Amino acid sequence: MKPKGKATSFDIAHFAGVSQSTVSRALRNSPLVNEETRRRVWEVAKQLNYKVDKNASNLRTQQSSTLALLLFEDPTGDESQINPFFLNMLGSITRACAKQGYDLLVSFQSSSQDWRADYEDSHRADGIILLGYGDYMDYQSRLQQLLAQDTKFVCWGATVDGREDLTVSCDNYGGGKLAAEHLLQQNRSQYVFIGDASDHSPEFFARFKGFRDTLTAQGHSLSERQIANAISTEESGYHATRSLLANNIQFDALFAASDLIAIGALKALKEAGKDVPGDVAVVGFDNIAAASFISPALTTVQQNTTLAGQMLVNNLLNLIKGEAVTDTLLPPKLIVRRSA
Amino acid sequence: MKPKGKATSFDIAHFAGVSQSTVSRALRNSPLVNEETRRRVWEVAKQLNYKVDKNASNLRTQQSSTLALLLFEDPTGDESQINPFFLNMLGSITRACAKQGYDLLVSFQSSSQDWRADYEDSHRADGIILLGYGDYMDYQSRLQQLLAQDTKFVCWGATVDGREDLTVSCDNYGGGKLAAEHLLQQNRSQYVFIGDASDHSPEFFARFKGFRDTLTAQGHSLSERQIANAISTEESGYHATRSLLANNIQFDALFAASDLIAIGALKALKEAGKDVPGDVAVVGFDNIAAASFISPALTTVQQNTTLAGQMLVNNLLNLIKGEAVTDTLLPPKLIVRRSA
DNA sequence: CTGAAAGCGCTTACAG
């Protein structure tokens, strides 16, 4: 018994001696079908290595059991360098999807070029997860459009006032606070921040604010000159730190908006002959794998990617089901290692 | 003009004043349709934000324009730690797919538990890419089954004799040779290899053979005692190196089958008070991001992931089209840094 | 160049 090509439910029906409707019901374990019939159908299906045609069933049921992940890359461009933090997120999102019986379509967006948010329109996915740093201002309008089209989606990152989208994010403000408190405990006196302290990167901005507010509450100020701009790459962190040094800014405590930035800073400090943590204490953010490899091992604020991935897919699924969902804030955690 | 729910080709037809067949043709830019008609149809489609329903068109054409990626994880289990090398591959595969107009379904396989190779059976994907280390012996039989079912798939990794599947891999033997030659040039005299030198990990084995053959050709032997087993994790590399040290094996040159292993080795050597590269020269394999961050920066054999991703999807696509395809071997490249 | 019609393989009311 071998039909040519892939077996269909009609083939199963034929060999099991029942109607095609019954095959469909049996395979979906409908309580309507007789136990014995069900067994026979499954038996035949297995022998023919039958699998339900997802295109047909999706078309019929008007849903896809698939989620799409749009990953925004840093605008750096280097093809093969993806921020390890997002790669981790990707791993946990995939797993969370699998656990819920959903498949995951993945797409990388190189900046604003090729906006691929039509997965839902074309019925390929029931909803979309947006992930990435990048300049929020840039794709703000795209989000508005998704909202207008009633596309189901959830964003990783910062909640932005006046935006109606659903977000899951780390408590970045609280994370900045954790970093400041740790540094304060060591009686450091001159602080610097490296990252983007503007609303182009709401996440970095929140980390900055938590850091600054905590410092000022303890009587430490943070002037313009003690803030160096950097995007989330090692290189950018390296250059920002060098310019701080070149400008003769004095500091014994450095908070980087991401681990990649911190790693670049470590390199610049080493080159300048500064001892870490002796001369300068350094704290990063993310807890990527490299943070524990580097020397000195990096003290950093960890984001729980496993939980983040789960919340992202669970919230999206609830949104799709029409249930009430609210923004989620995940607690950060300080990981103390050698650098501070 | 706003149909309730998502617009279908019938809605477009209605507003454009043509038949639904013409809409379908126009949207696919069939040369059969009049230029003016085509324009009008596109115009209406755009206004209604119409997107072809992929489930319907896939069902009709019997193909999905989707590829599936199965990522095998190392058997270590820690949820959030995925080998950065594969994550890079994932990035380049995604991009290669996008370039060809294909979507990518991603799935992680935690060891042999949940074998998810039915993407093609269920018409979700036209073909499958298999990626990962892991024990080849374990899923050998699965591959046979895929072959038997005539599933279209391509594997990353080593060609194994007697297997008929299509593979794309790095020239691991050549890479091992590169490592040996570099170490030989520095007149090192006592060599060790850390990794799995058995056919459970064909890739590691090939690296090992290239390394050993080159050494023996120059009169250096590599005895059993100079080979330490390790899977591809930092921890495993750390412990393997410690046991070498504990067993009083003398060596001034170490070749690790992967960067993760090498990073673990570096840690163990540092703890033992050995200077790298002074006392021991270390060479890794992969060139993951951490290799350049770590101190001393790691000399390693790079695999071209961008090219690898492209070859993987191109070969698979050709296989699907029924064209002749052969196994592909990618050239490795030695990246010299501080550690050797 | 265009339209009417068949059919891809399912799921699910509807009738028994």
Next chain:
DNA sequence: CTGAAAGCGCTTACAG
């Protein structure tokens, strides 16, 4: 508990 039938939204021979 089971079957006959409609229909999801397309693509593409077939006829004009």
